[in-house]
Amino acid sequence: MRKIIVTGGAGFIGSNFIFYMLERHPEDRIICLDKLTYAGNLSTLAPVMDNPRFRFVRADICDRAAVNQLFQEEKPDIVVNFAAESHVDRSILNPDIFLQTNIIGTAVLMDACREYGAARFHQVSTDEVYGDLPLDRPDLLFTEETPIHTSSPYSSSKASADLLSLAYYRTYGLPVTISRCSNNYGPYQFPEKLIPLMIANALNDRPLPVYGEGLNVRDWLYVEDHCLAIDRILEKGRIGEVYNIGGHNEMKNIDIVRLICRELGKPESLISYVADRRGHDLRYAIDPEKIHRELGWLPETKFAEGIRKTICWYLDNRTWWEEIVSGEYQEYYKKMYGKTDEEMQ
Numbered sequence: 001m002r003k004i005i006v007t008g009g010a011g012f013i014g015s016n017f018i019f020y021m022l023e024r025h026p027e028d029r030i031i032c033l034d035k036l037t038y039a040g041n042l043s044t045l046a047p048v049m050d051n052p053r054f055r056f057v058r059a060d061i062c063d064r065a066a067v068n069q070l071f072q073e074e075k076p077d078i079v080v081n082f083a084a085e086s087h088v089d090r091s092i093l094n095p096d097i098f099l100q101t102n103i104i105g106t107a108v109l110m111d112a113c114r115e116y117g118a119a120r121f122h123q124v125s126t127d128e129v130y131g132d133l134p135l136d137r138p139d140l141l142f143t144e145e146t147p148i149h150t151s152s153p154y155s156s157s158k159a160s161a162d163l164l165s166l167a168y169y170r171t172y173g174l175p176v177t178i179s180r181c182s183n184n185y186g187p188y189q190f191p192e193k194l195i196p197l198m199i200a201n202a203l204n205d206r207p208l209p210v211y212g213e214g215l216n217v218r219d220w221l222y223v224e225d226h227c228l229a230i231d232r233i234l235e236k237g238r239i240g241e242v243y244n245i246g247g248h249n250e251m252k253n254i255d256i257v258r259l260i261c262r263e264l265g266k267p268e269s270l271i272s273y274v275a276d277r278r279g280h281d282l283r284y285a286i287d288p289e290k291i292h293r294e295l296g297w298l299p300e301t302k303f304a305e306g307i308r309k310t311i312c313w314y315l316d317n318r319t320w321w322e323e324i325v326s327g328e329y330q331e332y333y334k335k336m337y338g339k340t341d342e343e344m345q
């Protein structure tokens with residue numbers, strides 16, 4: 001039996017990972033450590049709360065005493081660190097919390113791994129650490145050798161955590177692995193991110209705010225394929241290595257928004273071009289050759305199927321997202337887009 005601490009498990013990818021692991025590995029015990037920020041929802045984890053192989057602990061990864069106490073109690077074999085402030089636009093509005101959680105929090109977790117002898121620390125990172133690629137060079141892709149070259153406070157904080165993880169590996173021999181994944185989509189994603197935001201607004205016949213001309217390109221991966229890749233890395237990944245994760249599925253933002261309109265039967269007149277994101281990365285594109293060659297990983301879900309499943313999920317789970325787009329989110333929305341979500345109607 002492996003004991004696995006999953007931080008940030010009440011968020012989008014972390015919760016999907018917990019569901020995946022409990023189902024695929026009936027011998028594992030999963031302990032979720034989450035602060036429950038605006039992005040974390042305990043209701044998401046309701047289906048596994050009574051599972052005897054699951055435990056939820058509310059704590060901040062920056063809180064050394066709380067983290068050490070949990071490690072003392074559980075003596076985990078593996079720690080998978082999803083906990084992070086994850087939204088680029090919020091990092092532009094207020095970088096401070098990104099530095100705290102994403103950098104200091106990662107260091108606190110790694111110190112606890114050293115102290116209590118975890119056999120693996122896996123850092124969930126992002127393709128954004130590589131910066132961006134030009135739009136007119138489709139031949140260029142991010143490999144694990146691409147230099148770190150960040151654009152936003154968010155990506156800089158993630159890159160810092162990556163460098164710190166590699167330093168703990170080299171200096172202290174901590175058994176670290178790192179994965180750098182492209183944009184995820186799927187169930188339980190907070191509706192501040194492109195795909196769920198557009199689905200939620202379209203369903204409410206509200207404007208669909210596209211930054212700039214909508215020509216920026218992202219490389220989209222269904223969330224379950226990301227979970228599968230991390231599972232492979234935990235089982236067979238080489239210590240001290242970085243693995244890129246992506247599915248060669250590049251799309252322009254505007255094409256995604258148009259597709260969502262089509263799938264929902266909504267008019268494209270809802271599309272509203274708004275001011276561009278500051279420092280907006282033009283294009284991300286992952287070369288996943290290393291994880292394919294070494295670990296045999298390939299994505300299983302095609303975009304056409306994944307986006308339909310995702311749209312259906314948001315249609316079937318309206319209460320999940322309607323409840324969380326209140327309060328703090330309305331204030332954020334006003335700061336970000338000039339009007340509250342409700343005022344935009």
Ligand code: NAD
Nearest residue numbers: 008010011012013035036037039040060061083084086184
């Ligand atoms: P999310 O914002 O949906 O969830 C983050 C979770 O972390 C929430 O449950 C939140 O409560 C928790 N959290 C935040 N600060 C914390 C703290 N100080 N202590 C404990 N818990 C805390 O994020 P996500 O989209 O699921 O991303 C998860 C991870 O994957 C992040 O590290 C992100 O950088 C990385 N990533 C995300 C994507 C993507 O497309 N979403 C792609 C590549 C990598």
Ligand code: DAU
Nearest residue numbers: 086087088126127128182183192193194209210211216253
């Ligand atoms: O590439 C991996 C990264 O993907 C992760 O590390 C981040 O945690 C995750 O948030 C995501 O970052 P992006 O900035 O690419 O995702 P976001 O959904 O915020 O935006 C996707 C694209 O859509 C981006 O080019 C900006 C654009 N966009 C976004 C929003 C929220 C809009 O045009 N309008 C919007 O309202």
